[in-house]
Amino acid sequence: MKKRRNGSIWPAAIAVLMLAICGIVIYIVNNRIEDTVSQVSESVTSSATTTTDISDTVSQESSDNSEKSTSLTTSENSSSNANSSDISSRPATSQPDKIDTSSCDINQWYLKLANYNNPLPSDYEPELKTIKNTNLKFHAKAVSALEEMIAAAKKDGVDLSVASAYRSYSRQTTLYNNEVNSYVQQGYELEEARQVAAMSVAVPGTSEHHLGLAVDFYPVSEKFESSAQYNWLKKNAEKYGFILRYPTEKQSITRIKYEPWHYRFVGKEHAEFMNEHNMCLEEYIEYLKDRQ
Numbered sequence: 685m686k687k688r689r690n691g692s693i694w695p696a697a698i699a700v701l702m703l704a705i706c707g708i709v710i711y712i713v714n715n716r717i718e719d720t721v722s723q724v725s726e727s728v729t730s731s732a733t734t735t736t737d738i739s740d741t742v743s744q745e746s747s748d749n750s751e752k753s754t755s756l757t758t759s760e761n762s763s764s765n766a767n768s769s770d771i772s773s774r775p776a777t778s779q780p781d782k783i784d785t786s787s788c789d790i791n792q793w794y795l796k797l798a799n800y801n802n803p804l805p806s807d808y809e810p811e812l813k814t815i816k817n818t819n820l821k822f823h824a825k826a827v828s829a830l831e832e833m834i835a836a837a838k839k840d841g842v843d844l845s846v847a848s849a850y851r852s853y854s855r856q857t858t859l860y861n862n863e864v865n866s867y868v869q870q871g872y873e874l875e876e877a878r879q880v881a882a883m884s885v886a887v888p889g890t891s892e893h894h895l896g897l898a899v900d901f902y903p904v905s906e907k908f909e910s911s912a913q914y915n916w917l918k919k920n921a922e923k924y925g926f927i928l929r930y931p932t933e934k935q936s937i938t939r940i941k942y943e944p945w946h947y948r949f950v951g952k953e954h955a956e957f958m959n960e961h962n963m964c965l966e967e968y969i970e971y972l973k974d975r976q
């Protein structure tokens with residue numbers, strides 16, 4: 685009995701030992717798998733975060749685009765509707781395309797060019813309306829955009845005070861003749877005085893002020909560039925459809941000296957496009973012609 689009992693102990697001991705080893709092996713393998721699984725799940729989480737960031741960016745961009753395309757649509761609708769006076773401040777809806785410059789009508793009132801190559805007839809008369817709180821006049825279809833811009837600046841603590849807006853042909857003639865005379869008095873020959881004067885006061889018929897779409901803000905001087913008004917306009921004018929019309933780097937094209945105080949209404953979507961592509965109005969009109 686004793687021998688038989690002794691004989692049966694060994695296989696049982698070996699079996700217990702084997703089970704113990706198996707248990708240890710299984711424990712180690714399990715732990716490794718868990719580590720790997722947790723690493724994989726961490727990396728999945730982090731890539732999910734990246735995906736969220738990207739989708740935020742995409743939705744931001746698409747909302748920017750839709751704003752631009754909406755204002756274009758609004759503008760073109762309003763251009764065919766004589767009663768619609770404000771193309772600059774409509775709320776955005778949800779069209780994803782950018783401005784389609786190939787379908788812009790360059791003959792619209794808000795893209796009209798008045799310069800040395802494109803003089804207006806002396807009897808040119810835009811439809812005018814008095815600018816709120818002033819005795820000055822502006823184009824009837826753009827006056828609300830100007831008033832909204834002035835109101836928005838005021839809200840931000842910036843006083844956009846209008847120095848000059850619409851000018852008749854005869855008023856422009858007086859200003860131009862005065863400018864020519866001041867150069868003559870400085871000793872310039874008449875022809876030379878005319879040329880120099882034309883850089884700062886447009887020859888009658890070529891002034892944007894005759895269009896009723898240009899506005900000068902105080903102070904009408906080089907100081908304007910360092911004013912709060914200038915800084916505000918630089919950031920915000922395009923939202924109301926206005927551009928800095930005679931930038932310093934475009935003098936060879938505009939043939940008008942740098943005027944930081946002079947802004948021109950062209951409509952929001954055009955103002956944004958021109959700023960984005962660093963084009964002055966002459967360049968933009970040429971660009972649109974090429975796209976037709």
Ligand SMILES: [Zn+2]
Pocket residue numbers: 848893898899900943945946947
């Ligand atoms: Zn001006």
